[in-house]
Amino acid sequence: MKYIEILIKLRKIIRSINLESKKIEKELGISIPQLLVLQYLSDQKDYRAFAKDIKEYINLNASTVSGIISRLESKVLVAKSPKPNDKRATYILLTAKGADLLYKYPPTLQEKLSQRLKKLSPNQIEELDRNIDLLTIIMDVKDIDAAPLLTIKDLTELTVKVRTDHPQ
């Protein structure tokens, strides 16, 4: 298995997700990243959070999140309100319209993958999950760079850790 092969396969997967995103965007008017933000907000206390938290949750650059939020804001799905004692920070809060959208549509979206996953055996799901995590570890360039040379032992331990973290 070559680097290029893995790369292309992963790109294909993400391409599929993006295509799905575009499709949803046409149907609902919002993209998956935007939906992820709404979903995150709906799980938070008072349905609000700081851009910083969102950034950390979806693991994106501050500027990217900034763009996503302003697009959501222009659709009135989220709103901004300043934090009382810190003029730097701004709450991003879910609007009723945003909650509406979330309430009406996501089941369709959510259940799509779930249905496909249900067709797999528990063993297959466990294996899939474990390997996604393994990929995360292998591909996580930043972490690898932080500890330049992972030994076989390290990687195996990580694998075992992941494995035991997600028992079937």
Add this chain to the structure above:
Amino acid sequence: MKYIEILIKLRKIIRSINLESKKIEKELGISIPQLLVLQYLSDQKDYRAFAKDIKEYINLNASTVSGIISRLESKVLVAKSPKPNDKRATYILLTAKGADLLYKYPPTLQEKLSQRLKKLSPNQIEELDRNIDLLTIIMDVKDIDAAPLLTIKDLTELTVKVRTDHPQ
């Protein structure tokens, strides 16, 4: 395992790849998608191909490929030449400068993942590859849409197929 979880994990992986891409872009002046195109051309007879072939290989939209090629063209890493008997088609060909770049740098890039993969056992690699393919199948919205309801049997057969296609 929830939809959102898988989505976010996959997004993280791709984010890592993109970060790697940006890093390479700064170092070499070209991105991973651009590099994939060069690499593909270097594998072709006479080091040339049509945009259409490239499109199919990297699995991207025609307009995306068009953009990548014009960026490569402006860096004189590829050039265009019309196909004799079909004025619609244009050969994209690797330039000497493009071959140079490919010859000098990619080992560094290629070996990065290879080294990490070498740390895995053959069994782990086989399992990883199989699960990436499984993900491709699960995520490939288009194919799923074409045959709306895959049965458990279908999916299992696909899994088995993938499994036997890549024996350890």
Add this chain to the structure above:
DNA sequence: AAAATATAGTTCGTGTAGAAACTATTTAAA
């Protein structure tokens, strides 16, 4: 041969996505 369709590419508009540079504010250090 003329009309319809298919193929190859490009252009345009929009949405991610990141780095770098920046503003503004807050906190820590001197």
Add this chain to the structure above:
DNA sequence: TTTAAATAGTTTCTACACGAACTATATTTT
């Protein structure tokens, strides 16, 4: 307390990525 450093966000620039609409050829149908 003044300076330095950290934090929160935004803006600008570039690249990727898509669909839709478009141009220009080729091929197929009628």
